[in-house]
Amino acid sequence: MELGFIGLGKMGMNMVTRLRRDQHRVVVFDRSTEIIKQAETHGCIGASSLADLVGKLASPKTVWVMVPSGVPTEETVQAVAALLQPGDIIVDGGNTRYHDDVRRAEGLKKKGIRYVDAGTSGGIWGLQVGYCLMVGGEKEAVDHLAPALTTLAPPKGWAHVGAVGAGHYVKMVHNGIEYSMMQGYAEGFELMSKSDYKLDLARIADLWMQGSVVRSWLLELAASALKDDPKLEHLKGYVQDSGEGRWMVADAIEKDVPVPTLTTALFTRFRSRQEQSFAEKMLAALRNAFGGHAVRR
Numbered sequence: 001m002e003l004g005f006i007g008l009g010k011m012g013m014n015m016v017t018r019l020r021r022d023q024h025r026v027v028v029f030d031r032s033t034e035i036i037k038q039a040e041t042h043g044c045i046g047a048s049s050l051a052d053l054v055g056k057l058a059s060p061k062t063v064w065v066m067v068p069s070g071v072p073t074e075e076t077v078q079a080v081a082a083l084l085q086p087g088d089i090i091v092d093g094g095n096t097r098y099h100d101d102v103r104r105a106e107g108l109k110k111k112g113i114r115y116v117d118a119g120t121s122g123g124i125w126g127l128q129v130g131y132c133l134m135v136g137g138e139k140e141a142v143d144h145l146a147p148a149l150t151t152l153a154p155p156k157g158w159a160h161v162g163a164v165g166a167g168h169y170v171k172m173v174h175n176g177i178e179y180s181m182m183q184g185y186a187e188g189f190e191l192m193s194k195s196d197y198k199l200d201l202a203r204i205a206d207l208w209m210q211g212s213v214v215r216s217w218l219l220e221l222a223a224s225a226l227k228d229d230p231k232l233e234h235l236k237g238y239v240q241d242s243g244e245g246r247w248m249v250a251d252a253i254e255k256d257v258p259v260p261t262l263t264t265a266l267f268t269r270f271r272s273r274q275e276q277s278f279a280e281k282m283l284a285a286l287r288n289a290f291g292g293h294a295v296r297r
Contacts, residue, residue: 001147004028004053005044006076007066007094008035011120014127015066015093015152017042022151029053050076054083062145064091064118069243077104086112089141093118097247098165098172101136105164114141115164118149119171130154134174136167172251175244176262181218183265189222193231202226239272 002025005016013035016026020043028039029047036046047053054061061084065076073094080090090113092101098117105115116137122130131152135142142149142160149158161170192199205223209215225232245266252259271277287293 001025001145002027002058002062003091003145003148004047004057004061004063005066006030006050006053006063006080008032008039009066010124011122011126012066013039014124015131016044018127018130019148019151020044024148024151027053027056050079051083054080059085059087060144061085061088062091062148063089064093064148066093066120069095069097074100074104081108081111081113084111084113087114089114089116089144091116091118091145092168093120095119095171095175095242095244096168097243098136098167098169101165101168105137114138116141116145117165117167119167119169119174121171121174126152130157133158134167134170135160136162136169137164172244172247175242176248176259178218179241179245179265179269180261181216183261183268185218185222189226200230202230237272239269241266241269245269 003019004027005012005019006029008016008028008030012030016028016039019026025045026039026043027045027047028036029050029052030036030039040046045056047056054063057063063080063084065073065080067073067076073092073096077090077092084090090108092104092115096117101115101117108115114137116135118136119134120126121132121134131154133149133153135145135149135158137160139160152158161167189201189205192201192204202223205219205226208219209223229235245262249259249263249266251257252262284295288295
């Protein structure tokens with residue numbers, strides 16, 4: 001099929017490369033002209049602007065937006081929508097909050113423009129193994145997009161999970177579970193790192209991949225990281241969050257659903273970004289005040 005693709009970052013470039021392998025016609029735009037030139041070496045057609053990209057597509061036009069979530073995605077979707085006609089399709093493959101999908105789709109529907117949200121998982125490995133795609137939107141729009149989705153995903157790796165917003169909702173929960181799994185591995189490996197047995201953590205991670213109930217792709221990545229840097233001495237324990245964990249906690253509160261594991265994992269990330277926690281200073285002050293316990297100044 002033919003589609004426009006906006007945003008050629010770490011995932012976007014790999015996605016258009018994968019699409020070209022199956023001979024899809026892909027017109028690309030990015031703020032970096034150098035990155036556009038790189039995409040052209042993979043057989044993509046470069047565009048000098050959003051208007052140029054839209055102009056190089058046949059109707060009905062499909063434009064996939066793969067830019068950072070929040071304001072960049074919002075501005076890009078609205079700018080593209082102003083250039084499209086009734087029957088055209090906008091796909092948001094980034095990490096958008098599903099409420100925004102519903103709002104955008106309602107606004108675009110008045111113009112006759114169809115909107116699809118595609119939760120995308122696979123990271124920088126997607127070019128090699130494919131992307132798991134969780135897709136929300138009207139059936140007709142998703143069906144039109146199916147050839148590209150089939151190319152991007154591994155076998156059985158994409159699904160139409162529901163109406164507009166459902167794709168990013170499922171991806172939000174997916175990322176919340178991811179936070180929790182990562183935290184579980186992190187705590188277990190920290191405990192083993194303090195063991196008197198001087199354990200080979202990379203070897204144990206490899207061992208657990210052989211039939212263990214805790215085997216996973218994340219564990220494979222852990223084994224690789226530990227082989228390269230057994231004590232992780234070249235890293236700081238500073239962990240960002242991309243938003244989905246916060247949105248999932250908010251959704252859980254709204255629905256009265258307990259998610260203690262995810263909440264703890266999310267809050268641990270917050271703590272990792274504080275060199276000196278005020279709360280822990282308060283603990284030291286109180287312990288000194290009521291018990292005369294020593295403090296470090």
